[in-house]
Amino acid sequence: MIELIQQYWQQYLCGTPAHPSGLVITLWLTVASLGLGFLLAVPLAVAKASTKRWLAVPVAIYTYVIRGTPLYVQLLLLYSGLYSLDAVRSTAFLNGFFRDAFNCTILAFTLNTAAYTTEIFAGAIKTTPRGEIEAARACGMSGLTLYRCIIMPSALRRALPAYSNEVILMLHATTLAATATVPDLLKVARNAASDYYLPFVAYGIAAVLYLCISFALIWLFRLAEHRWLAYLR
Amino acid sequence: MLFEGYGRLLWDGTLETIQLSLLSLLFAFVIGLLGAAAKLSGNRWLSLVATLYTTLIRGVPDLVLMLLLYYSFQDWLNRLTDALNLQQIDIDPFFAGICVLGFIYGAYFTETFRGSVLAVPKGQLEAAAVYGLSRWQIFRRILFPQMMRFALPGISNNWQVILKATALVSIIGLHEVVRAAQDAITGTSSKGAYHAFFFLSVAGLIYLLLTSLSNMVFMTLEQRYSIGIRRPEL
Numbered sequence: 372m373i374e375l376i377q378q379y380w381q382q383y384l385c386g387t388p389a390h391p392s393g394l395v396i397t398l399w400l401t402v403a404s405l406g407l408g409f410l411l412a413v414p415l416a417v418a419k420a421s422t423k424r425w426l427a428v429p430v431a432i433y434t435y436v437i438r439g440t441p442l443y444v445q446l447l448l449l450y451s452g453l454y455s456l457d458a459v460r461s462t463a464f465l466n467g468f469f470r471d472a473f474n475c476t477i478l479a480f481t482l483n484t485a486a487y488t489t490e491i492f493a494g495a496i497k498t499t500p501r502g503e504i505e506a507a508r509a510c511g512m513s514g515l516t517l518y519r520c521i522i523m524p525s526a527l528r529r530a531l532p533a534y535s536n537e538v539i540l541m542l543h544a545t546t547l548a549a550t551a552t553v554p555d556l557l558k559v560a561r562n563a564a565s566d567y568y569l570p571f572v573a574y575g576i577a578a579v580l581y582l583c584i585s586f587a588l589i590w591l592f593r594l595a596e597h598r599w600l601a602y603l604r
Numbered sequence: 605m606l607f608e609g610y611g612r613l614l615w616d617g618t619l620e621t622i623q624l625s626l627l628s629l630l631f632a633f634v635i636g637l638l639g640a641a642a643k644l645s646g647n648r649w650l651s652l653v654a655t656l657y658t659t660l661i662r663g664v665p666d667l668v669l670m671l672l673l674y675y676s677f678q679d680w681l682n683r684l685t686d687a688l689n690l691q692q693i694d695i696d697p698f699f700a701g702i703c704v705l706g707f708i709y710g711a712y713f714t715e716t717f718r719g720s721v722l723a724v725p726k727g728q729l730e731a732a733a734v735y736g737l738s739r740w741q742i743f744r745r746i747l748f749p750q751m752m753r754f755a756l757p758g759i760s761n762n763w764q765v766i767l768k769a770t771a772l773v774s775i776i777g778l779h780e781v782v783r784a785a786q787d788a789i790t791g792t793s794s795k796g797a798y799h800a801f802f803f804l805s806v807a808g809l810i811y812l813l814l815t816s817l818s819n820m821v822f823m824t825l826e827q828r829y830s831i832g833i834r835r836p837e838l
Binding site for chain 1: 660663664665666667668669671672675676678679680764768769770771772774775782786789798799800801804805807808811812815816
């Protein structure tokens, strides 16, 4: 057990810039997919909450399909499924993009979390009090200004508790990257477990690290809620 | 043929997925009821154990827990049989899958049930006690039917998560639908690479069908359990 820790602690915790540790890769996967997912989810949520059917229906289909299938299947489809198509392999750009496991996992995670986040944000947008929108329109605000100054600030605030849940779930979902050969925390744990044949210690260390990240995220969101939902206290 | 002779394998995989998720749901449901009972029991030690269980399990990714529990138990069992000079016993992956999934999602069910028990008006339980019902009768006739209405959205959510989590147990060697798709891909690799895309899409569609079906079931259940509830008119 001591040997395993001595041999692997650097790979778990702090690697070098050339070989980042599992912890760094896991955090990077989480932050990158959540950030890209957020950027994608805001316009999609506006479209989903819209009364125009040609905007709302395609987004609804997208979230329905993504939320109805396991992330593991989505990842496999992007990682090994798409690459098996001749059309993808014969296009230089697509070939380069999908050959890299890291790109595929980030893409799969982003599309996945964007669907869940869209639902959360769209729900929040729909529950905006009528009066606020009427008042804004009476003040002469239109389209973009209305969304930028009135709807989004309050909708994103109301979505915060549900969004914090999604962030934790995304952190947990990044473990799937290990199945696509991305060297995240779980992959390091798997290597350590098979090297020393001590599954409890190897996976236990990873579990404790994930637990710590989860608690840190929960604490951060508590701070954020304290700051942005101060008017509810 | 459409499935290149692998239709049977995919069908068996689908059945295995359904069995696995239903049995895990049952197991998680029971653990959830026990966990909620422990949390609300007022006994300090019981509620401490239950709180520790839900906090730890919900803080660690399910895939990590799955690998941790599955391989650790096999490891410990091997050491035990070695020490006793017995033959090695291999844990059955199907049984292990149900236990691990049930144990993990039991933590989520504990929280769901705790919330829904607290949502039942206290006066209902007090009135039942005054009428002289026994504790079991109160649970069966008063508490359970009313808490189910509050618990249903949470149960529906957890069920969808369990159903999708069964895709992960292919990693510990279970022959459910994702594994069946992967086997079909390996078997047809010589006939053209596009089969990987095809079979994985089929697996995705099967999941989509299952989640859509269970959505319908839960909508009927929700109607059944909210009989006599007047919705506020907006």
